[in-house]
Amino acid sequence: MSALRASWVEVSRAAIRHNTRILKRMVGDARLLAVVKANGYGHGAITVAEAALAAGADGLCVALVQEGVELRRAGIENPILVLSEQPLDQIDELLAHGLIPTAYSIRYIDALAEAARRHDVIAHEVHLKIDTGMHRVGAVPDAIVELAGRIVARSPQLSLGGVFTHLATADQPDPAFTNVQIDRFDHALDDLQRAGIDPGWVHIANSAGAIAHPRARRDMVRVGIALYGIAPDVSMTDACAELQPAMALRSRVSFTKRVAAGEGVSYGLRHRFARSANVATIPIGYADGVPRQLGLVGGEVLVRGVRRPIVGVVTRDQLMVDCGDDEVAVGDEVVLIGSQGNDAITANEWGSLLGTIGYEVACGLSARLPRVVVD
Ligand SMILES: Cc1ncc(COP(=O)(O)O)c(C=O)c1O
Numbered sequence: 001m002s003a004l005r006a007s008w009v010e011v012s013r014a015a016i017r018h019n020t021r022i023l024k025r026m027v028g029d030a031r032l033l034a035v036v037k038a039n040g041y042g043h044g045a046i047t048v049a050e051a052a053l054a055a056g057a058d059g060l061c062v063a064l065v066q067e068g069v070e071l072r073r074a075g076i077e078n079p080i081l082v083l084s085e086q087p088l089d090q091i092d093e094l095l096a097h098g099l100i101p102t103a104y105s106i107r108y109i110d111a112l113a114e115a116a117r118r119h120d121v122i123a124h125e126v127h128l129k130i131d132t133g134m135h136r137v138g139a140v141p142d143a144i145v146e147l148a149g150r151i152v153a154r155s156p157q158l159s160l161g162g163v164f165t166h167l168a169t170a171d172q173p174d175p176a177f178t179n180v181q182i183d184r185f186d187h188a189l190d191d192l193q194r195a196g197i198d199p200g201w202v203h204i205a206n207s208a209g210a211i212a213h214p215r216a217r218r219d220m221v222r223v224g225i226a227l228y229g230i231a232p233d234v235s236m237t238d239a240c241a242e243l244q245p246a247m248a249l250r251s252r253v254s255f256t257k258r259v260a261a262g263e264g265v266s267y268g269l270r271h272r273f274a275r276s277a278n279v280a281t282i283p284i285g286y287a288d289g290v291p292r293q294l295g296l297v298g299g300e301v302l303v304r305g306v307r308r309p310i311v312g313v314v315t316r317d318q319l320m321v322d323c324g325d326d327e328v329a330v331g332d333e334v335v336l337i338g339s340q341g342n343d344a345i346t347a348n349e350w351g352s353l354l355g356t357i358g359y360e361v362a363c364g365l366s367a368r369l370p371r372v373v374v375d
């Protein structure tokens with residue numbers, strides 16, 4: 001633990017390795033790309049990438065060129081796919097670091113080819129993204145032949161390394177729209193085949209797709225959240241039972257006091273004690289990514305193996321916990337996310353209380369919290 005801070009994020013490399021192996025087993029022959037964007041969903045991109053690759057991941061996915069560059073600078077040489085088109089002025093950097101671009105416009109393909117020509121790059125792999133219904137980024141399915149043809153035509157600088165799409169509702173119990181997306185994708189692939197163009201690696205599935213939709217496991221899957229041991233949706237908790245959470249959020253009690261019945265606590269005195277209580281202060285707050293509302297919507301922590309409610313609003317650097325008549329002491333370990341004794345609090349539990357998802361909780365833990373890697 002950092003000597004400078006009594007609150008920290010614990011990241012288990014062993015859990016990442018375990019989850020990688022479980023997911024690889026689930027998807028059979030499909031290659032597995034570990035999605036490590038947003039600093040490995042808050043876990044630390046390099047730590048996660050190294051652990052996933054050590055356990056058999058075939059490559060990595062990032063959102064930004066700078067994220068790929070950070071991995072290259074850490075000495076990672078495996079394939080790294082950048083999941084969307086990036087600003088044109090970053091293409092040189094992308095090529096220089098051997099990152100695999102995603103493209104879905106003629107303009108971007110041409111800019112890639114032009115830069116590749118200037119740098120004497122040959123057969124730089126490009127993946128083509130098709131929008132089958134999520135409507136975030138990607139080309140319409142009808143454009144697949146034109147775009148793939150353009151990549152092929154820009155040989156020898158470029159080569160078509162893969163074609164993919166992204167699922168919008170794979171984490172929901174109703175598979176109907178996932179099937180619509182897969183059907184649209186398959187029709188586009190048929191068009192490509194009729195045009196005599198080899199799509200390269202075909203991939204569809206995110207974590208939810210990989211786990212719950214065997215139809216979506218093509219040549220390759222791109223798994224993020226499940227790698228971290230977080231179910232994509234609470235409805236998938238059972239399907240993810242074998243996965244281990246890789247992140248814990250821990251702290252230590254910094255102060256204790258007895259507060260009388262009728263007194264309030266924290267800014268605005270939004271919570272009042274019905275009876276006198278031992279109240280512990282924990283040195284972590286919303287500047288660390290613990291949402292201000294958490295204590296008002298039922299958030300709890302574990303101290304001495306028992307759940308205790310967070311009371312009042314979470315302040316920027318500290319929060320308060322009602323320990324009833326139980327003795328707790330300065331220095332006691334506090335678990336905000338993770339397990340202690342026989343109980344556990346998950347990122348998805350916070351997500352459910354706060355009207356969000358475990359993804360946002362994990363990504364929201366700020367850089368101020370030291371990441372402590374354990375094996
Ligand atoms: C294009 C793409 N593929 C795969 C993923 C991984 O998704 P998940 O974390 O749900 O596995 C993401 C993440 O948002 C993504 O944007």
